[in-house]
Amino acid sequence: MRPSEARAPKVPLGVTVVAPQSLDLSQLFEERVLKPFADPAIAFAAALSQSIMLSSHFRQHTDAIAFAYWARSSRLKQLKKEFYNIENTGLLVARGTAFHIAPANVDTIFLYSLMISLLGGNKNIVRISSRNTAQMDALVGLLDSLLNNPAHSAMRTRLAIIRYEHNPTITQYFSNFCDLRVVWGGDATVNAIREISLPPRAVEVCFPDKVSIAVFDVRTYLNWTAKADFAKAFRNDSYWFGQMACSSPRAIIWLGSVEDAREAAAIFWAKLDVELKKATPELSAMDYLNKLLAEQSFMVQLNGSIYQTADNQSTVVDIKSIADIPFDEHCGGGLFLQTRISELVELAPYLSRRYQTVLSLGIEKEAWQNFISTEQPAGIDRIVPVGMALSFNTVWDGMSLFRSFTREITIQP
């Protein structure tokens, strides 16, 4: 057992434990960590995945279903293997108590980092937003009933979902005795939470704002046989979270000649339109107005020009150079900047640390490896094919989460 360094004083007022509701947080504080990939943790993750799959509440929520699929039993076995591959270099053990701050707007994203932490053996306290959504309420209810199930009694005192209104004093309280703090929620949240101190030996993992792009080789696209599937995958990458997920592409960069790019773009947007008609994204009138404002702002600021699409589901603005991509003004909802390059190397100067995902088509792994080792861009965390933008990986934002969420003990007696 490795007790938390500070003995926790009484839980401050305003904190509600929503799952398991019966839990007294002091039980969690005094609990021992588990060894990584202990049976109760695996069983709990599998049960959560299964309950989401079986529950009628989540049928409309593709993101919850995607999580459940990610955490399915066979996948957990792979994760365990992955973990022990890392462990070959030393013995990995839980850090202790992890304090997770979930984002306000995406109900399920924190589940991934929570599961990785839980499988790593940590005890977990998750602060979720006080904003109620139907999906979050369903998720909390499900976690509560799983944690109260005797089959998962080992987890009942090792996982707590809590709610409280924004309050630095309460955040400080939980920070005081955590060994790991995980912060989702954009630059503003990360900055605000960083003001709140951590114990000297605790570590922090933050997921601040990131942006993503697509780089498509035009010749490869023009010769691509499954263009409809490609468009469908791109639609899912872009529209699942109304394009506000960090990993959703916001700019399309065509790699090739002017003529080819023109031809490829015409086919690509027409195919996307077909897919958007088959499954229309849930955009509101305000989303469309936001996009109109954005498109007009890009014209005023960057001399952008409208690229005609079938309707307002997709809004495409041609810009002259990748240097111009104005990510701060981007409102999501199917708004794409479009430009063209002749050589991959043209990207290099602009890839700031903010760049996370590149959706790639027709650019070989070696070409990317060469590009990255030669140019050493500040940004880019992952390069994946279309359809994989939102697939969570245990390596995220450039960090191996298994490593970050555990402690490595070298044993060389």
Added chain:
Amino acid sequence: MNTLDNLFDASCFGLPQKQKEDLFLPALNALTKHHHENCEKYHSLMIGYGISPGEAESLEELPFLAVRLFKRFDMKSIPDNAVFKTLTSSGTTGQTPSRIFLDAATAQIQSRSLVKVIQSFIGEKRLPMLILDHPSVVKDRRNFSARGAGILGLSTFGRDYFYALDDETMELRFGALEAWLEKYKGAEILIFGFTFMVWKYFVSALKKSGRKLNLGNAVLIHSGGWKKLQDEAVNNTEFRQTMNEWTGVSRVHNFYGMVEQTGSIYVECADGHLHAPVLSDVIIRDPKDWSVLPYGQEGVIQVISSLPLSYPGHSLLTEDLGTLLGVDDCPCGRRGKYFKVAGRVPMAEMRGCSDTHANSSSRI
């Protein structure tokens, strides 16, 4: 501008839509061209859309700007030294207000337009004016609130102003009001206030104290939107009925307008329909593709005004929802389009793993 003179010379609500558009469209095409030549940002927009300015063959073809563009950029078609007055929208705390730059000519035609429209409803005589607000709302002449500016604008149509509310308490100054009304017994008076103020501090105050007024000869003009009243579940019909029951006022005219097109107002007739005057017009658009919606279908309101010379605000897509009710055939006899406003477009839901989206939308 001759095209504009033609509009000012025409009857405010007398022209059938077709004839109106024959006069109106050339004025609007001229404005598009004018701003294209004189406003660099507007020029970029026309290039960005690939539009040949001034060649719209129908009102529907006129390019329109997102109204929030005026919050984000200083958009003007006049040199800095020609700016006569800058209007700012009220906006909620923390939001950037719209900034509308007027030269003397634009300010002047705005007031001319306001006069033309209001006089067609209340006549040319200046009437004793009861203002349903407190006097200090217009005290600081350098720094008007939207409410103060509205009151000053409308005060052109009145005389012997009486502010009905107490500065400190916002309570109805009932005794002083009765004394003032005594002077104008049987005479026509003008009442003006913001919809919510009228409801909360006048009608509800009378109702609460159980005191009725007899203002059968008064005409009430009010504006400012229904949002706060919707929160209290009060609609236009109930507003009119309660007003009539407690004050005797039966002539009630709500109007719709915005700071980005000051002077272009849409006034409600006795049947409760908002009417487009000869100097301005509305189009209802489908947010899904900005196509024009037919009668009876709710969509986003586009407002078109022949007045903005000094800034490119002659065709704007608002963030309000409305429905076109008909053209040329309102029972009140006014020609042209008539419509209703349902309120603001609801805020978009927050999404994404970051929280920056919270800042991107304003106006609500």
